[in-house]
Amino acid sequence: MIDSVDAFRAGEMDLSQLVAELHGLVDAADVQDAHLLSEWRDHAIDLDFELHMESEGWPQGDDLDHLLSGFRVWARRVLAATGDERT
DSSP states (O other): OHHHHHHHHTTSSOHHHHHHHHHHHHHHHTOOOHHHHHHHHHHHHHHHHHHHHHHTTOOOOHHHHHHHHHHHHHHHHHHHHTTOOOO
16 A cells, blocks of 8 residues: 555656555455544545545545555554564
8 A cells, every 4th residue: 555655756666656656555455444444435535535536636645645655654653553664
């Protein structure tokens, strides 16, 4: 997930691709932890909203960068809690 956010920020994918990829990764992981899923949904709702706004012609702003930074922090925290060192 962190790699996907980094790829988006590097211009390697657009927002719709990023959102689809993140949703796909969560679906593929088959996460069973209700708290973790709730935290994921909190981030996903914000990203879905940004994608909707973009599709309506609104420009991306600082909010998206802030959301992605928060998402990266959350993903790193989850990885650290599971002992996973991937980035």
